[in-house]
Amino acid sequence: MRGHGFLLANHVPGNSLVHRTPLWAKFLLVAACGAASFLMVDWRVSAAVFAAMCGLFLLSGAGLRRLLRALWLMAPVLLLIGLFQWWQLGAPTAARIVLNVLVCVVAASVLTATTPVQELLDGVAGLARPFRRFGADPERFALTIAIMLRSIPFIAGTFADVRDAARARGLERNPRALVLPVFISTVAYARQTGDALAARGLGEADANEASEAGER
Amino acid sequence: MIELKDVAVRVTVDGQDGPKTLLDGVALQLREQRIGVIGANGSGKSTLLRLLNGLVLPSSGSVLVDGSSTTERIRAVRSKVGFVFTDPLSQLVMPTGREDVELSLRRSVKNASERAARAEAVLARFGLLHLADQSIYELSGGERQLLALAAVLAVEPSVLLLDEPSTLLDLRNRELLRRTLAGLEQQIVMSTHDLELALDMDRVLVVDDARIVFDGAPAAAVEHYRALCAASFEEAQQSREVQ
Numbered sequence: 001m002r003g004h005g006f007l008l009a010n011h012v013p014g015n016s017l018v019h020r021t022p023l024w025a026k027f028l029l030v031a032a033c034g035a036a037s038f039l040m041v042d043w044r045v046s047a048a049v050f051a052a053m054c055g056l057f058l059l060s061g062a063g064l065r066r067l068l069r070a071l072w073l074m075a076p077v078l079l080l081i082g083l084f085q086w087w088q089l090g091a092p093t094a095a096r097i098v099l100n101v102l103v104c105v106v107a108a109s110v111l112t113a114t115t116p117v118q119e120l121l122d123g124v125a126g127l128a129r130p131f132r133r134f135g136a137d138p139e140r141f142a143l144t145i146a147i148m149l150r151s152i153p154f155i156a157g158t159f160a161d162v163r164d165a166a167r168a169r170g171l172e173r174n175p176r177a178l179v180l181p182v183f184i185s186t187v188a189y190a191r192q193t194g195d196a197l198a199a200r201g202l203g204e205a206d207a208n209e210a211s212e213a214g215e216r
Numbered sequence: 217m218i219e220l221k222d223v224a225v226r227v228t229v230d231g232q233d234g235p236k237t238l239l240d241g242v243a244l245q246l247r248e249q250r251i252g253v254i255g256a257n258g259s260g261k262s263t264l265l266r267l268l269n270g271l272v273l274p275s276s277g278s279v280l281v282d283g284s285s286t287t288e289r290i291r292a293v294r295s296k297v298g299f300v301f302t303d304p305l306s307q308l309v310m311p312t313g314r315e316d317v318e319l320s321l322r323r324s325v326k327n328a329s330e331r332a333a334r335a336e337a338v339l340a341r342f343g344l345l346h347l348a349d350q351s352i353y354e355l356s357g358g359e360r361q362l363l364a365l366a367a368v369l370a371v372e373p374s375v376l377l378l379d380e381p382s383t384l385l386d387l388r389n390r391e392l393l394r395r396t397l398a399g400l401e402q403q404i405v406m407s408t409h410d411l412e413l414a415l416d417m418d419r420v421l422v423v424d425d426a427r428i429v430f431d432g433a434p435a436a437a438v439e440h441y442r443a444l445c446a447a448s449f450e451e452a453q454q455s456r457e458v459q
Contacts (some may be wrong), residue, residue: 010311010351117315122328139322146319150309157353192306199269199299200320200368201291202309 012113018060019114023123026111033107037100043092046099053106062113070109071102073156078102112149121146143202147193158185218246218268218375218405223277225263235275237426238263242277244428246405248418252434253407254441255423256448261407264423265377268405269299281375298373298402302380304364305352313339313355313363314348320370335370342366342396358389362396369402378406382413411438 018026033053040046057067078098085094112120121142128141162181163172171177223242226235239260253261266272267279270286270293278285284292301307310316317335325331339345342362347355355363361381368376378397382390394413397404406413414420420437422430422444430440 013349117310117312118318118322118328118331121319121322142322146309149311153311153353189306192301192303193309195271196301196307197309199271199294199301199307201294201323201371202319 010112011116012060012062012066014061014114016060016114018056018110021114023115023119026115027123027127030104030107030111033103037104040096040100043096043099046096046103050099050103050106053103053110057106057110057113060110060114062109066113067106067109070105074102074105117146117149143197147197151189151193154189155182155186158182158189217282218244218403219280220244220246220267220274221278221280223267223274223279225260225267225272226275238272239267239423240426242428244421244431246403249403250417250419251403251405252414252417252420252437253405253423254409254411254414254420254437255407256445259423260426261423262379264421265299265379265405265407268375268377269294269297271299295371296373297375297377298368298371300361300364300368300376300378300381302383304357304360307364308352308360308367311351312349313344313352313366316352316363316367317370320367324371338366338370356389357384357386358392361385361389361393365393365396369400374402376400376402376404378404378408380407380409382408382410411441414438 033049036049040049054067058064078101081101082094082098085097115123124145125138125142128136128138131141132138159178159182162178162185165181166172166174166177169177220242224240225238227238229236242264253264255261263272267274267286268281270279270290273287278287280286281293281296284296286293308316310319314335317338318331321331321334325334336345336348339348342365344359344363344366347359347363352360352363361384365381382393385393390410390413394416397406398416404417406417408414415434415438417434419432420430420434421428422437422441424444429444430437
Protein backbone atom coordinates (compact mmCIF):
# COMPACT_ATOMS: atom_id res chain seq x y z
CA MET A 1 0.00 0.00 0.00
CA ARG A 2 1.19 3.52 -0.73
CA GLY A 3 2.50 5.88 1.93
CA HIS A 4 -0.29 7.73 3.62
CA GLY A 5 -0.88 11.39 4.15
CA PHE A 6 -1.92 12.17 7.67
CA LEU A 7 -4.62 14.60 8.70
CA LEU A 8 -2.67 15.57 11.81
CA ALA A 9 1.06 16.32 11.72
CA ASN A 10 3.39 13.62 13.10
CA HIS A 11 5.70 14.52 15.96
CA VAL A 12 8.52 16.84 14.95
CA PRO A 13 11.38 16.81 17.48
CA GLY A 14 12.35 20.25 18.69
CA ASN A 15 12.88 22.57 21.60
CA SER A 16 10.54 25.45 20.78
CA LEU A 17 8.37 27.22 23.32
CA VAL A 18 5.42 25.14 22.11
CA HIS A 19 7.41 21.92 22.55
CA ARG A 20 8.27 22.93 26.10
CA THR A 21 4.69 23.87 26.99
CA PRO A 22 3.24 21.29 29.41
CA LEU A 23 0.97 18.68 27.89
CA TRP A 24 -2.02 19.77 29.96
CA ALA A 25 -1.81 23.28 28.50
CA LYS A 26 -1.78 21.89 24.96
CA PHE A 27 -4.71 19.63 25.78
CA LEU A 28 -6.55 22.69 27.09
CA LEU A 29 -5.77 24.59 23.90
CA VAL A 30 -7.29 21.85 21.73
CA ALA A 31 -10.33 21.58 24.00
CA ALA A 32 -10.74 25.37 23.98
CA CYS A 33 -10.56 25.46 20.18
CA GLY A 34 -13.17 22.70 20.00
CA ALA A 35 -15.48 24.62 22.32
CA ALA A 36 -14.78 27.94 20.58
CA SER A 37 -15.78 26.49 17.22
CA PHE A 38 -19.35 26.37 18.57
CA LEU A 39 -19.16 29.84 20.09
CA MET A 40 -17.51 31.87 17.32
CA VAL A 41 -20.31 33.36 15.24
CA ASP A 42 -18.37 35.93 13.23
CA TRP A 43 -16.19 34.66 10.41
CA ARG A 44 -13.65 37.43 11.07
CA VAL A 45 -13.10 36.15 14.61
CA SER A 46 -12.73 32.60 13.22
CA ALA A 47 -10.19 33.89 10.67
CA ALA A 48 -8.22 35.64 13.42
CA VAL A 49 -8.14 32.51 15.61
CA PHE A 50 -7.17 30.41 12.58
CA ALA A 51 -4.30 32.80 11.84
CA ALA A 52 -3.20 32.62 15.48
CA MET A 53 -3.21 28.80 15.38
CA CYS A 54 -1.20 28.79 12.16
CA GLY A 55 1.26 31.18 13.81
CA LEU A 56 1.58 28.84 16.78
CA PHE A 57 2.16 25.88 14.45
CA LEU A 58 4.91 27.76 12.60
CA LEU A 59 6.41 28.93 15.91
CA SER A 60 6.89 25.26 16.82
CA GLY A 61 9.23 24.88 13.85
CA ALA A 62 7.14 22.10 12.31
CA GLY A 63 7.25 24.00 9.04
CA LEU A 64 4.91 25.51 6.49
CA ARG A 65 4.97 22.37 4.33
CA ARG A 66 3.51 20.18 7.08
CA LEU A 67 0.88 22.80 7.81
CA LEU A 68 -0.13 23.08 4.17
CA ARG A 69 -0.24 19.29 3.83
CA ALA A 70 -2.60 18.99 6.80
CA LEU A 71 -4.83 21.70 5.31
CA TRP A 72 -4.59 20.31 1.77
CA LEU A 73 -5.84 16.90 2.92
CA MET A 74 -8.93 18.58 4.34
CA ALA A 75 -9.52 20.67 1.24
CA PRO A 76 -11.92 18.38 -0.70
CA VAL A 77 -14.21 17.83 2.30
CA LEU A 78 -14.11 21.47 3.34
CA LEU A 79 -14.81 22.59 -0.20
CA LEU A 80 -17.95 20.45 -0.28
CA ILE A 81 -19.07 21.65 3.16
CA GLY A 82 -18.31 25.25 2.23
CA LEU A 83 -20.24 25.13 -1.04
CA PHE A 84 -23.23 23.48 0.60
CA GLN A 85 -23.31 26.01 3.45
CA TRP A 86 -22.89 28.91 1.01
CA TRP A 87 -25.88 27.64 -0.95
CA GLN A 88 -27.94 27.07 2.19
CA LEU A 89 -26.89 29.89 4.55
CA GLY A 90 -24.71 32.35 2.62
CA ALA A 91 -21.02 33.17 2.33
CA PRO A 92 -20.28 34.51 5.87
CA THR A 93 -21.72 31.38 7.54
CA ALA A 94 -19.93 29.08 5.11
CA ALA A 95 -16.61 30.86 5.78
CA ARG A 96 -17.18 30.68 9.54
CA ILE A 97 -17.93 26.94 9.52
CA VAL A 98 -14.96 26.08 7.31
CA LEU A 99 -12.60 28.27 9.34
CA ASN A 100 -13.84 26.77 12.62
CA VAL A 101 -13.08 23.26 11.36
CA LEU A 102 -9.62 24.42 10.27
CA VAL A 103 -8.99 25.96 13.69
CA CYS A 104 -9.63 22.54 15.28
CA VAL A 105 -7.41 20.71 12.78
CA VAL A 106 -4.49 23.12 13.22
CA ALA A 107 -4.84 23.12 17.03
CA ALA A 108 -4.76 19.31 17.06
CA SER A 109 -1.76 19.40 14.71
CA VAL A 110 0.06 21.74 17.09
CA LEU A 111 -0.47 19.14 19.82
CA THR A 112 0.62 16.12 17.78
CA ALA A 113 3.56 17.92 16.11
CA THR A 114 5.08 19.04 19.39
CA THR A 115 4.34 16.04 21.62
CA PRO A 116 5.91 12.58 21.30
CA VAL A 117 3.16 9.95 20.95
CA GLN A 118 4.29 8.12 24.08
CA GLU A 119 3.98 11.34 26.09
CA LEU A 120 0.54 11.83 24.61
CA LEU A 121 -0.46 8.29 25.60
CA ASP A 122 0.97 8.77 29.10
CA GLY A 123 -1.13 11.94 29.32
CA VAL A 124 -4.30 10.16 28.20
CA ALA A 125 -3.62 7.28 30.60
CA GLY A 126 -3.06 9.85 33.38
CA LEU A 127 -6.33 11.63 32.57
CA ALA A 128 -8.18 8.31 32.65
CA ARG A 129 -6.62 7.18 35.95
CA PRO A 130 -9.45 8.55 38.16
CA PHE A 131 -11.86 6.24 36.29
CA ARG A 132 -9.94 3.21 37.52
CA ARG A 133 -12.17 3.08 40.61
CA PHE A 134 -15.09 2.41 38.25
CA GLY A 135 -13.24 -0.52 36.68
CA ALA A 136 -11.74 1.35 33.70
CA ASP A 137 -8.21 0.51 32.52
CA PRO A 138 -6.28 3.76 31.73
CA GLU A 139 -3.93 1.90 29.40
CA ARG A 140 -6.89 0.92 27.24
CA PHE A 141 -7.82 4.59 26.89
CA ALA A 142 -4.27 5.29 25.72
CA LEU A 143 -4.34 2.35 23.35
CA THR A 144 -7.61 3.59 21.87
CA ILE A 145 -5.97 6.91 21.05
CA ALA A 146 -2.97 5.10 19.55
CA ILE A 147 -5.22 3.03 17.32
CA MET A 148 -7.20 6.08 16.27
CA LEU A 149 -3.99 7.90 15.30
CA ARG A 150 -2.95 4.86 13.28
CA SER A 151 -6.30 4.15 11.66
CA ILE A 152 -7.00 7.54 10.10
CA PRO A 153 -4.01 7.48 7.71
CA PHE A 154 -4.62 3.81 6.94
CA ILE A 155 -8.20 4.44 5.86
CA ALA A 156 -7.13 7.52 3.89
CA GLY A 157 -4.50 5.40 2.12
CA THR A 158 -6.99 2.62 1.45
CA PHE A 159 -9.34 5.12 -0.14
CA ALA A 160 -6.54 6.38 -2.41
CA ASP A 161 -5.62 2.81 -3.42
CA VAL A 162 -9.23 1.85 -4.10
CA ARG A 163 -9.78 5.02 -6.13
CA ASP A 164 -6.76 4.17 -8.29
CA ALA A 165 -7.99 0.58 -8.74
CA ALA A 166 -11.44 1.89 -9.75
CA ARG A 167 -9.84 4.33 -12.22
CA ALA A 168 -7.78 1.50 -13.73
CA ARG A 169 -11.00 -0.41 -14.39
CA GLY A 170 -12.84 2.68 -15.68
CA LEU A 171 -15.17 2.67 -12.66
CA GLU A 172 -14.18 6.00 -11.12
CA ARG A 173 -17.77 7.28 -11.40
CA ASN A 174 -19.24 4.25 -9.69
CA PRO A 175 -19.67 5.04 -5.96
CA ARG A 176 -20.15 1.36 -5.14
CA ALA A 177 -16.73 0.53 -6.60
CA LEU A 178 -15.23 3.09 -4.22
CA VAL A 179 -17.23 2.67 -1.03
CA LEU A 180 -17.58 -1.10 -0.80
CA PRO A 181 -13.88 -2.02 -1.09
CA VAL A 182 -12.93 0.72 1.40
CA PHE A 183 -15.56 -0.59 3.81
CA ILE A 184 -14.40 -4.20 3.42
CA SER A 185 -10.71 -3.26 3.75
CA THR A 186 -11.47 -1.21 6.86
CA VAL A 187 -13.30 -4.10 8.52
CA ALA A 188 -10.45 -6.47 7.58
CA TYR A 189 -7.95 -3.95 8.94
CA ALA A 190 -9.88 -3.69 12.21
CA ARG A 191 -9.80 -7.48 12.57
CA GLN A 192 -6.09 -7.67 11.76
CA THR A 193 -5.31 -4.90 14.21
CA GLY A 194 -7.35 -6.66 16.88
CA ASP A 195 -5.41 -9.87 16.26
CA ALA A 196 -2.08 -8.05 16.27
CA LEU A 197 -2.87 -6.28 19.54
CA ALA A 198 -4.11 -9.48 21.14
CA ALA A 199 -1.00 -11.36 19.98
CA ARG A 200 1.18 -8.69 21.61
CA GLY A 201 -0.88 -8.82 24.80
CA LEU A 202 -1.89 -5.16 24.38
CA GLY A 203 -5.27 -4.02 25.61
CA GLU A 204 -5.67 -6.99 27.88
CA ALA A 205 -6.65 -6.85 31.50
CA ASP A 206 -3.95 -6.08 34.10
CA ALA A 207 -1.82 -8.97 35.32
CA ASN A 208 -3.64 -9.31 38.66
CA GLU A 209 -7.02 -9.24 36.99
CA ALA A 210 -5.92 -11.86 34.45
CA SER A 211 -4.36 -14.18 36.99
CA GLU A 212 -7.53 -13.99 39.05
CA ALA A 213 -9.49 -14.88 35.93
CA GLY A 214 -7.06 -17.70 35.29
CA GLU A 215 -7.58 -19.11 38.74
CA ARG A 216 -11.37 -19.00 38.50
CA MET B 217 7.56 -26.67 26.12
CA ILE B 218 4.45 -26.41 23.98
CA GLU B 219 2.01 -29.28 24.06
CA LEU B 220 -1.10 -29.86 21.97
CA LYS B 221 -3.37 -32.61 23.27
CA ASP B 222 -5.75 -34.04 20.69
CA VAL B 223 -6.64 -30.60 19.35
CA ALA B 224 -9.37 -29.88 16.81
CA VAL B 225 -10.55 -26.51 15.50
CA ARG B 226 -13.96 -26.24 13.88
CA VAL B 227 -15.80 -23.14 12.75
CA THR B 228 -19.31 -22.57 11.54
CA VAL B 229 -19.53 -21.20 8.02
CA ASP B 230 -22.56 -19.40 6.61
CA GLY B 231 -24.38 -21.52 4.06
CA GLN B 232 -22.79 -24.79 5.21
CA ASP B 233 -24.73 -27.45 7.11
CA GLY B 234 -22.04 -28.68 9.49
CA PRO B 235 -18.99 -26.96 10.95
CA LYS B 236 -15.85 -26.65 8.84
CA THR B 237 -12.78 -28.39 10.26
CA LEU B 238 -9.65 -26.24 10.18
CA LEU B 239 -7.51 -28.68 12.16
CA ASP B 240 -8.18 -32.14 13.49
CA GLY B 241 -6.42 -34.76 15.62
CA VAL B 242 -3.35 -32.68 16.43
CA ALA B 243 -1.24 -34.14 19.23
CA LEU B 244 2.26 -32.66 19.48
CA GLN B 245 5.04 -31.86 21.89
CA LEU B 246 7.20 -29.04 20.58
CA ARG B 247 10.60 -29.03 22.30
CA GLU B 248 13.01 -28.31 19.44
CA GLN B 249 14.57 -24.89 19.08
CA ARG B 250 13.54 -24.38 15.42
CA ILE B 251 10.31 -25.85 14.13
CA GLY B 252 8.92 -25.30 10.64
CA VAL B 253 5.36 -25.76 9.43
CA ILE B 254 4.82 -26.22 5.71
CA GLY B 255 1.76 -26.99 3.61
CA ALA B 256 -0.50 -25.64 0.91
CA ASN B 257 -2.59 -22.47 1.27
CA GLY B 258 -5.64 -23.18 3.43
CA SER B 259 -4.19 -26.42 4.80
CA GLY B 260 -4.25 -25.21 8.44
CA LYS B 261 -0.72 -23.85 8.98
CA SER B 262 -1.80 -20.43 10.23
CA THR B 263 -4.51 -21.97 12.41
CA LEU B 264 -1.88 -24.19 14.02
CA LEU B 265 0.33 -21.19 14.77
CA ARG B 266 -2.58 -19.11 16.04
CA LEU B 267 -3.48 -21.90 18.44
CA LEU B 268 -0.11 -21.58 20.13
CA ASN B 269 -0.65 -17.93 21.05
CA GLY B 270 -4.35 -18.25 21.89
CA LEU B 271 -5.49 -16.23 18.87
CA VAL B 272 -7.49 -19.33 17.96
CA LEU B 273 -8.92 -21.48 20.73
CA PRO B 274 -9.32 -25.24 20.30
CA SER B 275 -12.86 -26.54 19.78
CA SER B 276 -11.71 -29.70 21.57
CA GLY B 277 -8.48 -30.74 23.24
CA SER B 278 -6.03 -28.33 24.84
CA VAL B 279 -2.92 -26.28 24.11
CA LEU B 280 -0.39 -25.78 26.91
CA VAL B 281 2.63 -23.48 26.93
CA ASP B 282 4.94 -24.33 29.82
CA GLY B 283 1.91 -25.84 31.53
CA SER B 284 -0.35 -22.77 31.00
CA SER B 285 -3.49 -23.46 29.01
CA THR B 286 -4.35 -21.00 26.23
CA THR B 287 -8.00 -21.15 27.22
CA GLU B 288 -7.45 -20.45 30.92
CA ARG B 289 -4.28 -18.39 31.28
CA ILE B 290 -4.12 -16.41 28.09
CA ARG B 291 -2.11 -13.50 29.49
CA ALA B 292 0.53 -15.83 30.88
CA VAL B 293 0.71 -17.58 27.50
CA ARG B 294 1.00 -14.33 25.53
CA SER B 295 3.74 -13.02 27.80
CA LYS B 296 5.78 -16.07 26.77
CA VAL B 297 4.76 -16.40 23.14
CA GLY B 298 5.34 -13.59 20.62
CA PHE B 299 3.69 -13.58 17.19
CA VAL B 300 4.97 -12.05 13.95
CA PHE B 301 2.40 -11.75 11.16
CA THR B 302 2.96 -12.10 7.42
CA ASP B 303 2.26 -8.43 6.75
CA PRO B 304 4.09 -6.19 9.22
CA LEU B 305 1.81 -3.27 8.36
CA SER B 306 -1.09 -5.07 9.99
CA GLN B 307 1.03 -5.52 13.09
CA LEU B 308 2.71 -2.15 13.54
CA VAL B 309 0.30 0.11 15.36
CA MET B 310 2.25 3.33 15.79
CA PRO B 311 3.45 5.84 13.17
CA THR B 312 7.17 5.22 13.78
CA GLY B 313 9.32 2.28 14.81
CA ARG B 314 10.49 3.86 18.05
CA GLU B 315 6.91 4.53 19.11
CA ASP B 316 5.83 1.01 18.22
CA VAL B 317 8.59 -0.63 20.26
CA GLU B 318 7.76 1.70 23.16
CA LEU B 319 4.12 0.66 22.86
CA SER B 320 5.15 -2.99 23.30
CA LEU B 321 6.94 -2.01 26.50
CA ARG B 322 4.14 0.07 28.03
CA ARG B 323 2.79 -2.78 30.15
CA SER B 324 6.11 -4.00 31.49
CA VAL B 325 8.03 -0.72 31.88
CA LYS B 326 6.03 2.05 33.55
CA ASN B 327 8.79 4.65 33.74
CA ALA B 328 8.81 6.70 30.51
CA SER B 329 12.56 7.38 30.33
CA GLU B 330 13.43 3.78 31.15
CA ARG B 331 10.98 2.67 28.47
CA ALA B 332 12.60 4.99 25.91
CA ALA B 333 16.06 3.65 26.80
CA ARG B 334 14.90 0.03 26.50
CA ALA B 335 13.26 0.76 23.12
CA GLU B 336 16.47 2.39 21.90
CA ALA B 337 18.49 -0.65 22.99
CA VAL B 338 16.11 -3.03 21.17
CA LEU B 339 16.24 -0.95 17.97
CA ALA B 340 20.04 -0.78 18.16
CA ARG B 341 20.25 -4.56 18.58
CA PHE B 342 18.40 -5.05 15.29
CA GLY B 343 20.31 -2.28 13.49
CA LEU B 344 17.16 -0.18 13.19
CA LEU B 345 18.15 2.83 15.26
CA HIS B 346 18.74 5.03 12.20
CA LEU B 347 15.18 4.29 11.04
CA ALA B 348 13.58 4.68 14.46
CA ASP B 349 11.88 8.00 13.78
CA GLN B 350 10.85 7.39 10.17
CA SER B 351 7.26 6.72 9.26
CA ILE B 352 6.63 2.97 8.99
CA TYR B 353 5.34 3.66 5.45
CA GLU B 354 8.74 4.94 4.40
CA LEU B 355 10.51 1.69 5.35
CA SER B 356 11.21 -1.17 2.96
CA GLY B 357 9.39 -4.49 3.37
CA GLY B 358 12.43 -6.05 5.03
CA GLU B 359 12.91 -3.14 7.41
CA ARG B 360 9.24 -3.29 8.39
CA GLN B 361 9.45 -7.03 9.00
CA LEU B 362 12.56 -6.55 11.16
CA LEU B 363 10.80 -3.78 13.03
CA ALA B 364 7.78 -5.98 13.68
CA LEU B 365 10.17 -8.64 14.95
CA ALA B 366 11.94 -6.09 17.19
CA ALA B 367 8.61 -4.87 18.61
CA VAL B 368 7.63 -8.43 19.51
CA LEU B 369 11.05 -9.36 20.93
CA ALA B 370 11.16 -6.16 23.03
CA VAL B 371 9.13 -7.90 25.72
CA GLU B 372 11.48 -10.91 25.64
CA PRO B 373 9.14 -13.81 24.91
CA SER B 374 10.58 -17.32 25.21
CA VAL B 375 8.79 -18.55 22.08
CA LEU B 376 8.47 -16.74 18.75
CA LEU B 377 5.79 -17.67 16.23
CA LEU B 378 6.20 -16.41 12.68
CA ASP B 379 3.41 -16.76 10.14
CA GLU B 380 4.98 -16.85 6.67
CA PRO B 381 7.41 -14.05 7.52
CA SER B 382 9.27 -14.11 4.19
CA THR B 383 6.24 -14.13 1.85
CA LEU B 384 6.36 -10.38 1.11
CA LEU B 385 10.15 -10.07 1.07
CA ASP B 386 12.61 -9.88 -1.80
CA LEU B 387 15.69 -12.12 -1.88
CA ARG B 388 17.96 -9.71 -0.01
CA ASN B 389 15.46 -9.04 2.76
CA ARG B 390 14.64 -12.73 3.03
CA GLU B 391 18.32 -13.42 3.64
CA LEU B 392 18.44 -10.64 6.23
CA LEU B 393 15.46 -12.17 8.03
CA ARG B 394 17.01 -15.63 7.84
CA ARG B 395 20.25 -14.43 9.45
CA THR B 396 18.38 -12.51 12.11
CA LEU B 397 16.29 -15.54 13.02
CA ALA B 398 19.39 -17.71 13.16
CA GLY B 399 20.85 -15.43 15.84
CA LEU B 400 17.84 -15.54 18.16
CA GLU B 401 17.82 -17.53 21.37
CA GLN B 402 14.02 -17.93 21.41
CA GLN B 403 12.31 -21.15 20.41
CA ILE B 404 10.93 -20.51 16.93
CA VAL B 405 7.85 -22.01 15.31
CA MET B 406 7.45 -20.73 11.77
CA SER B 407 5.01 -21.46 8.98
CA THR B 408 6.47 -20.88 5.55
CA HIS B 409 6.20 -21.53 1.84
CA ASP B 410 9.94 -20.98 1.59
CA LEU B 411 11.33 -24.51 1.49
CA GLU B 412 14.93 -23.29 1.82
CA LEU B 413 13.97 -21.60 5.07
CA ALA B 414 12.21 -24.79 6.17
CA LEU B 415 15.44 -26.72 5.64
CA ASP B 416 17.13 -24.52 8.29
CA MET B 417 14.78 -25.90 10.93
CA ASP B 418 15.40 -28.75 13.41
CA ARG B 419 11.99 -30.29 12.84
CA VAL B 420 9.31 -29.72 10.20
CA LEU B 421 5.58 -30.46 10.29
CA VAL B 422 3.67 -30.90 7.04
CA VAL B 423 0.01 -29.86 7.24
CA ASP B 424 -2.46 -31.02 4.65
CA ASP B 425 -6.23 -30.82 4.66
CA ALA B 426 -6.44 -29.88 8.37
CA ARG B 427 -4.12 -32.68 9.56
CA ILE B 428 -0.45 -33.09 10.37
CA VAL B 429 0.54 -35.62 7.72
CA PHE B 430 4.28 -35.64 8.36
CA ASP B 431 6.44 -34.77 11.34
CA GLY B 432 10.18 -35.21 11.19
CA ALA B 433 13.49 -34.12 9.77
CA PRO B 434 13.42 -31.09 7.42
CA ALA B 435 14.74 -32.80 4.28
CA ALA B 436 12.29 -35.69 4.56
CA ALA B 437 9.43 -33.28 5.33
CA VAL B 438 10.18 -31.15 2.28
CA GLU B 439 10.33 -34.26 0.12
CA HIS B 440 7.00 -35.44 1.53
CA TYR B 441 5.45 -32.04 0.81
CA ARG B 442 6.76 -32.03 -2.77
CA ALA B 443 5.28 -35.52 -3.30
CA LEU B 444 1.93 -34.30 -1.92
CA CYS B 445 1.91 -31.33 -4.28
CA ALA B 446 2.82 -33.52 -7.26
CA ALA B 447 0.06 -36.00 -6.39
CA SER B 448 -2.59 -33.28 -6.01
CA PHE B 449 -1.50 -31.66 -9.29
CA GLU B 450 -1.76 -35.00 -11.07
CA GLU B 451 -5.18 -35.64 -9.53
CA ALA B 452 -6.42 -32.24 -10.70
CA GLN B 453 -5.12 -32.87 -14.21
CA GLN B 454 -6.82 -36.28 -14.38
CA SER B 455 -10.15 -34.86 -13.24
CA ARG B 456 -9.88 -32.14 -15.94
CA GLU B 457 -9.23 -34.81 -18.57
CA VAL B 458 -12.30 -36.81 -17.42
CA GLN B 459 -14.45 -33.70 -17.77
